Amino acid sequence: MTARTAPAHLGEPERKVWDTVLRDYAIEDAPGLALLTQALEAHQLARECREAIARDGLLPGGKAHPLLVTLRDARKCFAVILRQMNFDLAPESKPGRPSGR
DSSP, X not given: OOTTSOOTTSOHHHHHHHHXXXXXXXXXXXXXXXXXXXXXXXXXXXXXHHHHHHHHOSSGXXXXXXXXXXXXXXXXXXXHHHHHTTOOOOOSSXXXXXXXX
């Protein structure tokens, strides 16, 4: 894997995100690439969980799908890593009602 090539174990959707991120941001250092890899691994895990839940249903056998917890954790991990990489977006305006002035 070079700095410009997505890791081979990532799925096609995650490799597309890798390419887009590296096109739009200057991430060339090893820690940044490691964080991006971890974020996309979490993204892939969440995607695979969503696919399995969609296939099996939310309540297979009358019980909550066991991958719901993994899906939640993978989504949280993805969001945390994005914030660590400063991809957290600030709102364009302050929350709340406009002042009317």
